[in-house]
Amino acid sequence: MISAGWRYDEERDEPLRDAVGVPVHNLRLYGAFRDIERDAPDLVSAHARKQGALKAIKARYRDAIVAALGGVQRQWTDRRDPASPWFRLAIRHLQEIDALFLAEADRLHEEFASTERPFSHPSVREVRDRIAEALDPCSMVLIAGGHVGVLRNRMSFFGVDQALREKDIVAWSGGAMVLAERILLYHDYTTHGVGLAEYLDRGFGLVPGVVFLPHARERLDLGRADNVAILAARLAPFLAVALENGGGIGPDGERIGHPDAVGVLGVDGTVTPLASLPGDHATRP
Amino acid sequence: MQRVLDLAVRIERSPHDAHRLLSEFVGRWQFPLVDDNDAATFFYWDGQPADAVFLQHWVFGLPSRQEFRRIGRTDAFYLPLDLPRGARVEYKFEVVRGGSGRWMHDPRNARRAFDPFGSNSVCTASSYVDPEWCKHDPHARKGAMQTHRFFSKTWGDEREYQLYIPAEARPGKEYPLLIVHDGVDFLHYAEMKTLLDNLIHRHEVAPLLVCFTSGVRRNWEYAANPRQADFLRLDLLPHLERTQPVLREPQFRGIMGASFGGVSALHAAVRHPGTWGRLLLQSGSFAFTDVGEHTRGPMWDPIVNFVNHFRENPSPVDAKIYLSCGTFESLIYYNRSLVPVFQQVSQGVRFAEVPDGHNWINWRDRLREGLTWLFPGPLWMYYE
Incomplete structure (x- = not known):
């Protein structure tokens, strides 16, 4: 089980253990990183510098999004036509900004990996060995949500995503987000105004061609066609899949649970119940 | 305010039943009365003779002391006040008897707001959301x-x-x-x-x-x-x-x-x-x-x-x-x-x-x- 997204509460997993009903081993990635902070301060400093650089790029990314999204919204308001060449041009511009940010993030991650070689560090290697040993007998891995940034970073820092490729996985909320190709942050109802959706980073791509939007009804104004259309167009060619409580996607891409609990955002501004992911989006590796 | 006006009509028709009608009225409703359009009606009746009742509040832009209207020949008083949407008003009553006024909480409203100087009664528009x-x-x-x-x-x-x-x-x-x-x-x-x-x-x-x-x-x-x-x-x-x-x-x-x-x-x-x-x-x-x-x-x-x-x-x-x-x-x-x-x-x-x-x-x-x-x-x- 991975519950690093719960941060300090990582090990408060008794309710989940009780619900699962079989022996559960918590990989304790958040706690392991805290140990690394103590044991390998230079490595952690380098990691913090990388995250700081990412934050600085993020600030520029946000500025660029504000301007570009304004253009997209104006083009939508004019014609309400997703096929309009002006709307498509504005969307392409926004997508280029998203792509640039993700490329910059890739560059920073790669620089960190090549210069610091974290997996070669004895403390990290020890944790990775422990993880491999723990995962070996497991027939399934559970990934809980929580702070999706922390979850992704801890999984990535210890290279757990690689070890998961041969495992059956049950993931929810933020846990599902990190398995998709890209991780989008969104919330239309913050108390200090509508937040503009932005990419956190790439996901681990275990579910190809998809961006998951858990708790979409709670966090997104899906009643507004322009909101839905712009988000769907922006995320294309990835499918924007809204996941609600009581629904999910099974190993062959089939919907699980209530039809209204899994939907796909369309460029026509509607959310359509999903029967199953198209073939090239299947969740089974 | 319509409820108070209806009460006044009933009392006017049956002045001998005024005490019973007032007792039923105060037992039936919560005060101040506030309708869905945020129109508030403050109400005072304690069964005792009173010369006048005033609303004391701290709403800048309104006279800070507003006199209630008497219902017929009774000792019941009311005061309508339209509240802005989402409004919240802290207030006290001033009841005048024998020529001298006494400030008090609204005795029929349990809602209070406290500060270092004491407390006030509270009236909120129906659109106010208590967080x-x-x-x-x-x-x-x-x-x-x-x-x-x-x-x-x-x-x-x-x-x-x-x-x-x-x-x-x-x-x-x-x-x-x-x-x-x-x-x-x-x-x-x-x-x-x-x-x-x-x-x-x-x-x-x-x-x-x-x-x-x-x-x-x-x-x-x-x-x-x-x-x-x-x-x-x-x-x-x-x-x-x-x-x-x-x-x-x-x-x-x-x-x-x-x-x-x-x-x-x-x-x-x-x-x-x-x-x-x-x-x-x-x-x-x-x-x-x-x-x-x-x-x-x-x-x-x-x-x-x-x-x-x-x-x-x-x-x-x-x-x-x-x-x-x-x-x-x-x-x-x-x-x-x-x-x-x-x-x-x-x-x-x-x-x-x-x-x-x-x-x-x-x-x-x-x-x-x-x-x-x-x-x-x-x-x-x-x-x-």
């Missing part, structure tokens, strides 16, 4: 409160403060800092500890350390007094940085206050630019004059001088500013007038005006918006 985020939440993890004392060189005496430490605090981590004027009152009357627990637990506000200070000669110290600004910058802040795990960058340092406390917070930021990167100013007593003298009394002189000077020569305020004021306050004029000035010299200003008065519940009700804007939590990142 759930400041009520006790058993699931929210509770931060700790500590009391500390230290010697202030500026004041030449020991000062006490209460420190809120979020439940999430861990050794080795540093947190943003917020300093609160009138801290004890904010804790007591604005439920600030509870709402901090809740908002941090919900990830809406970043985990932060909150230092609740209180003045000794409060009005003098807070009235744009340079010594108070120096106390905050040169005594309290270094003390906290020495003893607590606080972040050192200005964007992680906030200062807040209401009324005179708001003046002190702004004055501190102007006197020591680059220190306080976040300002939360509620119903600030930012009195100024465009011409002539002010009439608020000598205690306000330093404030008027400070605000006049600030308006004439707005110096940069290196901070994001959250500003709020009730539209029922005379201070609304001053606060509105400062918004364009803040827009010029700050890193961003957000202004909220609400139909409420100069009171602790108004200040409490704005804290979610203010704190989430100045110290946003990681809600954006949480999916669970």
